[in-house]
Amino acid sequence: MQDAPFDLGAEAAAFAAGRKDLGAVVTFTGVVRDNAAGTLQAMQIEHYPGMTEKALTKIAEEAAARWSLGDVLVIHRYGDLTPGELIMMVATAARHRKDAFEAAEYLMDYLKSRAPFWKREITTTGESSWVAAKDEDEDALKRW
Amino acid sequence: MDIVYFAWVRERIGRPKEKIDTDARTVTELVEELRAREERYALAFSDLSALRVAVDQELTDFDAPLDGAREVAFFPPMTGG
Numbered sequence: 001m002q003d004a005p006f007d008l009g010a011e012a013a014a015f016a017a018g019r020k021d022l023g024a025v026v027t028f029t030g031v032v033r034d035n036a037a038g039t040l041q042a043m044q045i046e047h048y049p050g051m052t053e054k055a056l057t058k059i060a061e062e063a064a065a066r067w068s069l070g071d072v073l074v075i076h077r078y079g080d081l082t083p084g085e086l087i088m089m090v091a092t093a094a095r096h097r098k099d100a101f102e103a104a105e106y107l108m109d110y111l112k113s114r115a116p117f118w119k120r121e122i123t124t125t126g127e128s129s130w131v132a133a134k135d136e137d138e139d140a141l142k143r144w
Numbered sequence: 145m146d147i148v149y150f151a152w153v154r155e156r157i158g159r160p161k162e163k164i165d166t167d168a169r170t171v172t173e174l175v176e177e178l179r180a181r182e183e184r185y186a187l188a189f190s191d192l193s194a195l196r197v198a199v200d201q202e203l204t205d206f207d208a209p210l211d212g213a214r215e216v217a218f219f220p221p222m223t224g225g
Contacts, residue, residue, distance in 0.1 A: 030225055046151055048217060051201035076224065088225060108225055114203065116217075117224035118151035130152050133221035 001052055003079035008086060015073050016093035022070040024097035026104040030087040039123040045078040045087070048116035052076075059110040063092070066106070066144075067099040074107065076117065109140045145210070147178075149188075150219035153195065156188040171197050171206045174216060188218075196221055 012027050034040045060072045073091040081087060090107045094100040111117075119131040148161040168174035175192070178185045189195070192206055198217040199208055210216070 048148075048150055048198070048201070048219070051198055051217070054201055055203075112225040113222055115224040116150070116198070116219065116222055118220065119223045120151070130220065131223045133223050138221075 001047070001049075001056075002075065002077055004077075006075050006077070006086065006089070008089060011073070011075065011089060012091065015091045016071045019070055019093065021095060022093040023095055024100040025091060025093045026097070026100040027089060027091045028104050028108055029089045032081045032083050032085045032087055034083040035121065035123065037123075039125055040083050040121055041124045042122045043081045043083075043087075044120040044122065045081065046118045046120070047076075047078045051116050055115045056111075059107060059114065062110075063103045063106050067092075067094065067103040069094050069099060069103055072103070072107070074111070076111070076115070078117070106144055109137075109144065112137045113141065145213060146215045147174075148215060148217040150217065152220055153188050153218050157184055166210075168210055170210060171199065171204070171208050171216065174210060175206065194220060 008029055016022050016025055032043045056074050056076070060074060063069065064072060069092055071093040076088040090104055092100045092103040092107070094103070113133060120128060121131060122128050145166055146161060146163055149157050149159070154160050166174055166177055168177055175189050179189050196219055197204060197206060199210065199213045200215055
């Protein structure tokens with residue numbers, strides 16, 4: 001959890017570095033996407049301090065229990081971000097790629113709708129609106 | 145008991161948190177008490193299907209008991225990632 005930007009290259013390089021038993025590392029990066037009209041000025045991310053850390057830990061522990069993982073990393077930013085900025089990343093490391101890929105997808109599905117973050121979009125035309133949760137994100141949890 | 149609000153629930157109620165004395169035994173009873181306070185609470189809690197609740201920072205249901213709870217949070221469905 002941080003409001004400061006993170007260095008994707010440095011994080012990816014340091015993740016599971018030196019682990020000779022782990023043959024697969026998967027990273028996913030979330031980026032602030034402009035709106036369809038191209039008028040997104042800022043995305044504000046609010047979170048619930050205390051619960052956020054607990055929820056992320058629980059999701060990561062659940063992933064570690066379901067797949068054979070050597071390491072897991074979740075970085076999620078909050079505060080004011082602009083289009084193109086990195087919001088978050090997850091990284092998973094495993095002996096084989098299937099565990100690393102599946103666990104990364106699981107982490108993303110749960111982060112979307114079970115970690116206490118809320119996004120608000122501010123446009124250059126002065127409009128401000130909370131991003132609504134999507135039914136498909138809730139449905140995505142059913143496959144696990 | 146500490147009650148905390150996030151996102152548009154916080155905006156509708158007009159404050160991020162407050163301390164209240166309550167005998168509510170469940171989240172639903174607490175919601176009924178809050179609704180009866182003022183119009184802005186009634187508005188914020190008008191559609192429970194649009195809300196989520198956490199008791200002591202654990203996501204739960206509206207029929208959850210409040211036995212010994214210290215903090216209850218109300219917020220819209222989460223949009224992380």
